[in-house]
Amino acid sequence: MEKIIHRYKGKGFKLTPQRLAILKFLEGNNEHPTADEIYTGLKNDYPTLSVATVYNTIETLRDRGEIAEVTIDPERKHFDPNTTPHHHIICMECKRIADIFEDYTSEIALPQEVVEEFSVAGNHIDFYGVCRECRG
């Protein structure tokens, strides 16, 4: 909490109670919540919190590079407070997303014609599988 306040103070970022709540919700959260999950997870404690505020805050944080958008689930966007480059695996049954902290950059050499056509900024691997719980 103190850490969060310290991190956002005096950087053209107003620390409102709503933002603080969202930041606290995301801090160390490795569940990759959606906007709606953030909203639902907070609305009991902050009954007047609006979805718009969640989206606004998410957008601000994303634009500042404080959180990452996870696109592995085609149905909705998930968010990840861990901005260290890493990969994801999604359970095709329950849609749970887990992190994979492994850097494969040196292993995945791109063909020359791609390197010539694109200046490559990064990569992200989506793995697809079924988690133990869903296999029974």
Add this chain to the structure above:
Amino acid sequence: MEKIIHRYKGKGFKLTPQRLAILKFLEGNNEHPTADEIYTGLKNDYPTLSVATVYNTIETLRDRGEIAEVTIDPERKHFDPNTTPHHHIICMECKRIADIFEDYTSEIALPQEVVEEFSVAGNHIDFYGVCRECRG
């Protein structure tokens, strides 16, 4: 055209003019069109074609494994008639998507705890970059 007809005849798949048009539109198309782009690309020739039919046909083809859903663009789904496993790179400016036919599976060994938790079915790499045209 003959090839397409031959491929879908007698497999519980009715070859309607609309479906034939969509199949023809997709055949060999490596532009990764969205549902709307398929619709827009055909509606001059098929003025009564409805968006629903495009979505229905896409869904049927996807379920039959004839086309693949490409999720690299968080804003909309793209479709790829090439179902050979391959990867994609998206230009972060113009959102154009290009194919990368390279198999990195043997290079990307997953950490043991992931392999224990998930039975892994596949992977897909998203590369991010800027294409030559967008760099000027």
Add this chain to the structure above:
DNA sequence: TACTACCTTAGAACAATTCTATTATAATAT
């Protein structure tokens, strides 16, 4: 040629997200 299961259609419905206009408030300067 007639049947029937499947398909097409327009439009409504829906879900995720963004926008708008208004009110509120955190940060800052006084």
Add this chain to the structure above:
DNA sequence: ATATTATAATAGAATTGTTCTAAGGTAGTA
């Protein structure tokens, strides 16, 4: 402390991408 101001929060409308619904149409087959 207080006033100021730029920024944020809110509800709800709007937008976008996609799916559903109910009615009529048609490809495949018998």
